[in-house]
Amino acid sequence: MAEIQPSRLGRHLLVLSGALLAISVASLAAAAADGYQDWLRGQSQGAVEMDRQYQVWRSEQDMEFSRHLKAQWQEFKVLQGKVRDPRPKPKVIPTAPVVVKTPPKEVPAALAIPPKPVPPAPVPPPPVVLPKPAPKLAPEFARDSIELDFFGNPLRLPYDPQWRNVRVRSIDPAGLAGFWDAMSTSRYQPTVQAIAKARADLRLDDWGHTALWQEVARSLRPDQPAEQNLLLWYFLVKAGVDVRLGYSGPQVDLFVAVQQPVYAVSFIKFGERTYYALLNADRGKKLRSFHTYETNYPTPLQPLDLKGAATAFTQAAPVEKRVNFDYQGRPVEIRLAYDRRLVQYMAGFPQMDFDLYFATQASPSAREPLLQALRQRMQGMSETDSVNFLLAFVQKGFAYQTDQDQFGYEKYFFVEEALHYPYSDCEDRSALFSWLVRELTGLKTVGLHYPGHMTTAVAVKSSLPNLNSIEWQGERYVIADPTYINAGIGMAMPSYAHLKPLRVIPAR
Numbered sequence: 001m002a003e004i005q006p007s008r009l010g011r012h013l014l015v016l017s018g019a020l021l022a023i024s025v026a027s028l029a030a031a032a033a034d035g036y037q038d039w040l041r042g043q044s045q046g047a048v049e050m051d052r053q054y055q056v057w058r059s060e061q062d063m064e065f066s067r068h069l070k071a072q073w074q075e076f077k078v079l080q081g082k083v084r085d086p087r088p089k090p091k092v093i094p095t096a097p098v099v100v101k102t103p104p105k106e107v108p109a110a111l112a113i114p115p116k117p118v119p120p121a122p123v124p125p126p127p128v129v130l131p132k133p134a135p136k137l138a139p140e141f142a143r144d145s146i147e148l149d150f151f152g153n154p155l156r157l158p159y160d161p162q163w164r165n166v167r168v169r170s171i172d173p174a175g176l177a178g179f180w181d182a183m184s185t186s187r188y189q190p191t192v193q194a195i196a197k198a199r200a201d202l203r204l205d206d207w208g209h210t211a212l213w214q215e216v217a218r219s220l221r222p223d224q225p226a227e228q229n230l231l232l233w234y235f236l237v238k239a240g241v242d243v244r245l246g247y248s249g250p251q252v253d254l255f256v257a258v259q260q261p262v263y264a265v266s267f268i269k270f271g272e273r274t275y276y277a278l279l280n281a282d283r284g285k286k287l288r289s290f291h292t293y294e295t296n297y298p299t300p301l302q303p304l305d306l307k308g309a310a311t312a313f314t315q316a317a318p319v320e321k322r323v324n325f326d327y328q329g330r331p332v333e334i335r336l337a338y339d340r341r342l343v344q345y346m347a348g349f350p351q352m353d354f355d356l357y358f359a360t361q362a363s364p365s366a367r368e369p370l371l372q373a374l375r376q377r378m379q380g381m382s383e384t385d386s387v388n389f390l391l392a393f394v395q396k397g398f399a400y401q402t403d404q405d406q407f408g409y410e411k412y413f414f415v416e417e418a419l420h421y422p423y424s425d426c427e428d429r430s431a432l433f434s435w436l437v438r439e440l441t442g443l444k445t446v447g448l449h450y451p452g453h454m455t456t457a458v459a460v461k462s463s464l465p466n467l468n469s470i471e472w473q474g475e476r477y478v479i480a481d482p483t484y485i486n487a488g489i490g491m492a493m494p495s496y497a498h499l500k501p502l503r504v505i506p507a508r
Contacts (some may be wrong), residue, residue, distance in 0.1 A: 059184070061297075061298045061299060062180070062181075062184040063184075064298055065180065065295075065297055065298060066177050066180050066181050066184070068293055068294075068295040069173060069176060069177035069180055069293055070173055070174060070177040071173070072293055072294040072295055073173050073246075073291050073292065073293050073294065074291065074292065074293075074294050075289050075290070075291050076246075076268045076269075076270070076289065076290050076291075076292060077268070077288070077289055077290075078266050078267070078268055078277070078284060078287040078288055078289060078290050079266065079267050079268065079269070080266055080285075081262075081263060081264040081265045081266055081267070081283065081284075081285075082261060082262075082263050082264070082267075083263065083264070083410070084263050084351075084353070084354075084410070085410075085449070085451070085452065087451045087452035088452055089402045089425055089426065089452050089453065090452070090453070090495075091402065091405075093400050093483055093484065093485060093493075094484060094485070094493060094494065094495075095484075095485040095486055096484055096485065096486040096487040096488075096491055097486065098329075098486050144158055144159065144160075144161060145157060145158050145159065146159055146216070146219055146220070148212075148215055148216070148219060150198075150202075150212055150215060151313070151314040151315065151341045151342075151344065151345055152314050152315025152316070152317065152341050153198075153202060153313070153314070153315055155198055155212075157191055157194045157195065157198070157216065158190040158191055158194055159190075159191050159216070159220070160186040160187045160188065160191075162185075162186050163183075163186060163220055163231065164220055164221075166179060166182045166183060166186075166227075166231075167179075167227070168226060168227065168230055168252075171226070171247045171249075171250050171251075171252060172247070173293075176230070176245065176247070176252075179230050179234075180234065183231075183234045188234075188235070188238050191216070191235075192235075192238055192239055195209070195212060195213065195216070195239065196239075198212065199212065202310075202313040203310055203312065203313055204310055204313055205306070205308055205309055205310040206304040206305050206306055207304065207306060207309070207349055207350065208310055208313060208345070209239075209241075210236065210241065210256070210278075210279075210304065211345075211348065213232060213235045213236055213239065214228075214232055214279065216231075216235065217229075217231040217232040217235065225252075226250075226251075226252045229245070229252045229253065229254050229279070230245070230252060232254060232279065233245040233254055236256070237297055237301065240299075240301055240302055241256065241301060241302065241303075241304065242256065242257040242273065242275075242301035242302055242303045243255070243256045243257070243275075243279075243301070244256075244257075244268075244270065244275050244292045244293070245292065245293075246290045246291050246292030246293075247290075247291050248287055248288075248289060248290055248291065253277065253280060253284070253287065253290060254277070254279040254280070255267070255268055255275035255276060255277055255279075255284075255290070255292070256275060256276060256278055256279060256303075256304060257273045257274065257275050257276075257301075257303035257304065258274065258275075258276055258278075258303055258304045258305075258306055258350070259303050259304065259305045259306070259307070260305075260306050260307060260352060260353065261274075261352075261353060262274075262276045262278065262306075262350045262351065262352060263351040263352070263353075263410075264283065264351045264409065264410060265277055265278055265283040265284060265350065265351070266280075266283060266284030266285060266287055267284075268290055268292075270292070273303060276350070278350050306350060306352055306356070307355075307356065308356070308359070308360070309346070309349060309356060309360045309414065311342060311360060311361050311362065311363045311414075311416065312363060312364055314339055314341040314342050314345065314363070315341065316339045316341065316342075316363065316364065316365040317339060317340040317341045318337045318338070318339060318340070318365045319337060319338055319339075319340045319420070320335065320336070320337050321335075321336050321337065321338065321419065322334070322335055322336075323335075323336060323393070323397040323398070324397065325392055325393055325395075325396035325397040326392070326396065327388075327389055327392040327393075332377065332392075332393075334370070334373045334374060334377070334393065334397065335369070335373055336366065336369055336370040336373065336419060337365055337366055337369045337370070338362070338363065338365060338366040338416050338419040338420050339363040339364075339365040339366060339416060340420075342363045342365075342416050343416055343417055343420045346414050346416060346417055347417075349414075351410070351411065351412060352412075354412070354427065354431075354447055354449065354454070354503075354505045355505055355506075357412050357413065357414055357427070357431040358430075358431050358434055358435075358447050358505055358506075358507040358508075359507065359508050360414050360415065360431075361415065361435070362415040362416055362419070362435070363416055366415070366416055366419055370419070371436075371439055371440060374389075374390070374393065374436065374440060375440060377389065378390075378440065382462075383441065383443070383460055383461060383462055384460065384462060384464065384489060386440065386441050387437060387441065387443070387458055387460065387480055387489045388488045388489055390433060390436050390437055390440065391433065391480055391481075391482055391487065391488065391489065393436075394429050394432055394433045394436070394482040395429075395482055395483065395484070395485050395486070395487070396485060396486075398418070398423075398424050398429065398432075399422060399423050399424075400423065400424065400425060400429075400483065401422075401423030401424075401425065402425050403425055405423075406421070406422075406423045412427050412428065412431075413427070413428035413431065413432075414431070415431060415432055415435050418431065418432040419432075425483070426453050426454045426455065426482075426483040427454040429482040429483050430447050430454045430455060430456045430482055430483075431447070432482070433445075433456055433480070433482035434446075434447060434456050434507045435507075437456075437458055437480075438507060443458050443459055443460060443461070444458070444459040444475070444477075444507070445457065445458050445459070445477075445480075445507045446472060446477055446504050446505060446506055446507060447504070447505035447507060448470070448479075448501040448503075448504060448505075449501055449502045449503040449504075449505065450496045450499055450501055450502060451499075451502065453483075453493065453495070453496055455479065455480075455481040455482070455483065455484075455492070455493070455496070456479075456480050456481070456482060456507075457469065457470055457472075457477035457478060457479050457480060458477060458478055458480045458489065459475050459476065459477050459478075460478050460489065464478060464489070464490060466490075467479070467489065467490025467491075468490055468491065468492040468497060469490070470501070470504075472504050478490050479491065479492045481493055
């Protein structure tokens with residue numbers, strides 16, 4: 001069949017149609033581009049409007065809160081700190097008879113280790129202070145940012161320069177409300193955002209987040225404690241933390257809400273929440289009454305959640321230590337390390353219930369050197385011998401002394417602190433021993449709280465008759481007391497052998 005050729009008119013029509021189509025497409029594209037630009041402008045204007053509305057809302061919230069601050073205050077009775085265990089601990093711990101499985105090898109007299117090593121002289125605990133601020137910044141940063149050294153982590157944070165100049169005129173409702181009004185005109189969002197990022201990067205716990213804000217306030221007003229507390233009050237409220245400011249005479253105080261019970265710290269009850277004087281240098285011991293506002297901040301604030309403690313956020317400053325003890329009549333030396341900066345941080349950590357100490361890990365600086373050194377010594381040991389070796393390490397490698405004798409007050413140790421301080425008592429040893437057993441043997445452990453004493457029990461897999469044990473949640477746990485010197489697994493301290501524990505603390 002012959003091919004049909006388009007006529008000259010048809011060809012002209014095709015060309016014209018293509019041109020018109022191209023013009024139409026170009027017009028549609030231009031219109032679309034214009035529409036997109038209009039949409040972008042609309043979005044931008046919408047964002048600006050949303051930001052404006054937020055600023056208005058924020059200002060209204062602050063003004064409402066300020067009105068309450070000027071009028072509604074009430075005096076609260078400050079209650080003295082709770083005591084976890086009022087029963088006194090033994091000043092001298094008993095020693096079990098030594099049972100040697102195999103005849104000991106002869107040890108040169110110069111290398112012999114006495115069964116009860118002489119403890120070193122007490123070393124005072126590190127002060128509950130944060131590291132000194134970094135040197136002054138270069139001029140180009142000095143106007144709108146500050147540098148901090150937060151336990152070895154260098155941080156540069158933006159801030160509003162007017163914070164250095166805001167003053168409180170009087171320590172009364174009018175003066176404190178005036179301070180809030182002055183701060184409400186400042187730009188706090190960049191600092192809140194920077195602190196939130198630092199917290200996420202460092203994986204801080206709730207107390208670390210609070211301590212970081214406290215360091216910001218200290219750096220801005222290093223010699224003005226009243227203004228420090230006022231700044232910290234404002235910062236924490238804007239960061240969403242439930243903190244209450246008040247005064248007792250000329251003193252400005254802060255009480256912060258905590259989800260869990262806190263011990264040895266003065267507190268007040270407000271509604272259904274308990275607020276603790278954790279941010280006071282003396283933890284509120286001298287306070288007897290406290291004036292605070294009756295209302296709450298318009299936006300809901302959250303209490304601190306201290307169910308966990310961070311141990312890996314510091315820039316480590318390792319300190320080496322040697323621990324000597326004897327096991328089955330033979331001398332053993334274990335070299336370990338711990339993080340000095342983490343010990344400083346933990347010195348200020350609120351005193352919590354036993355669960356926290358049994359659940360908290362050692363720092364990376366302490367963990368691997370200690371576990372590796374012990375693991376090498378435990379190679380080839382049976383399950384029972386492994387537990388007994390760890391008992392000897394804790395019983396005889398660390399000198400015993402009550403907290404009252406060492407510090408003048410009750411203090412429970414995290415693992416890091418048990419490695420640092422020259423003395424430890426039954427709670428500290430139990431937390432350390434429990435952690436070591438779980439890490440090195442994989443066996444489950446529990447803490448056993450008796451009147452005036454804490455010990456541990458281990459869910460050993462082997463069947464061992466005639467040993468002190470308890471049944472808990474369907475499992476048998478054999479007593480293993482890291483305070484009863486020379487005692488092996490299954491030997492309970494005589495004073496507590498026939499008592500039922502007040503509480504069983506699971507170690508996770």
